Amino acid sequence: MTRWIAFWNILLKDMRSYYLKPPNISWGLIFPLAWTAMFFIRSGSGLESIPMLLPGVMAVSVLFGTTSLLAVTVTFEKKGRSFERLLLAPISLEMLMLAKTTGAILFGVINAFVPVLIAVFVADLRGVAWGTVVSAVALIAVSSTFLGLFVAVSVSEVFEAQTFSNFIRFPMIFLCGLFFPVERLPVWLQPLSHALPLTYGVDLLHGAIRRAGRMPPALDFGVLAAFCVILFAASLRNIRRRWIA
Numbered sequence: 001m002t003r004w005i006a007f008w009n010i011l012l013k014d015m016r017s018y019y020l021k022p023p024n025i026s027w028g029l030i031f032p033l034a035w036t037a038m039f040f041i042r043s044g045s046g047l048e049s050i051p052m053l054l055p056g057v058m059a060v061s062v063l064f065g066t067t068s069l070l071a072v073t074v075t076f077e078k079k080g081r082s083f084e085r086l087l088l089a090p091i092s093l094e095m096l097m098l099a100k101t102t103g104a105i106l107f108g109v110i111n112a113f114v115p116v117l118i119a120v121f122v123a124d125l126r127g128v129a130w131g132t133v134v135s136a137v138a139l140i141a142v143s144s145t146f147l148g149l150f151v152a153v154s155v156s157e158v159f160e161a162q163t164f165s166n167f168i169r170f171p172m173i174f175l176c177g178l179f180f181p182v183e184r185l186p187v188w189l190q191p192l193s194h195a196l197p198l199t200y201g202v203d204l205l206h207g208a209i210r211r212a213g214r215m216p217p218a219l220d221f222g223v224l225a226a227f228c229v230i231l232f233a234a235s236l237r238n239i240r241r242r243w244i245a
Contacts, residue, residue: 003091010086010099018073019107054119055205056178058112059198062140063169066108070148071161074100079157087243093236101145108141129208132217136204139224143197146231153238177202182214197227 077083089096119125151164175189176182176198182190193199200220207213213220 003095006089006091007095007099010089010096011103014073014100014103018069018076019103051119051123051125051209053179054115054123055202055209057115058137058205059140059176059178059202060173061111061115062108062137062201063144063172063198065111066104066141066144067148067151067165067169068162069104069107070101070145070152071158071165073104074149074152075155075158075161078152084243087239093239093244097149097232097236097239101149104145104148105138105141108144109137112137112141125209127211132204132208135221136201136208136224139204139221139228140198140201143201143224143227143231146228146235147197149235150231150238153235153242172196172198175199177206177214197224197231200224200227 074083077086086096147168148165152161155161155164175185175193176196177193182193182199185193200215200223203213203215204217204220207217
């Protein structure tokens with residue numbers, strides 16, 4: 001019971017202190033919507049193109065929302081030395097990091113469905129496999145959050161976390177099939193695309209929304225889950241090496 005009380009208090013503290021702040025809203029919501037509007041205007045297509053763009057904007061909303069949150073919460077607390085005090089909490093390191101990341105995961109899931117709420121009024125989404133969409137968004141949120149955690153515990157300053165995150169996030173936009181197929185990439189870049197977790201989440205969303213998935217859903221789910229485990233384990237290893245060992 002003590003562990004769950006600590007978990008809940010850490011989660012509530014982060015929600016009150018960091019979530020829904022202007023930087024998180026701008027990176028997590030405004031930027032993806034502006035990026036999609038740019039593609040929409042550039043293509044000159046009508047409302048029928050919205051289902052084609054929706055998987056991309058959902059994935060970008062999750063990616064930027066979750067990683068921006070972790071870059072602020074964890075890195076800022078390390079700078080203020082409150083992170084070290086959290087490590088003394090009467091819960092395991094795994095539980096502590098889940099408490100620090102659960103809010104970002106929820107924020108990412110909510111971010112993903114903001115574009116959906118807009119698209120419902122202007123496009124026909126009756127053929128969407130919502131069960132797959134929700135599962136895919138959840139796994140994208142978890143993997144992106146753990147990626148943000150890995151970045152945050154690997155640097156010392158907030159600006160370093162943001163820079164390192166952008167170094168990963170912006171190439172993902174072009175390499176993961178967000179707005180154009182992976183097959184249109186140069187042959188030598190396609191293996192790099194398949195080494196990125198977002199590629200599999202985007203493929204799931206394309207399959208669920210547009211029936212245009214490239215890989216079997218079981219493979220996408222399995223690889224995404226593997227990335228979640230690997231990124232979380234790598235983050236815990238960095239924390240133990242830098243603060244506990």
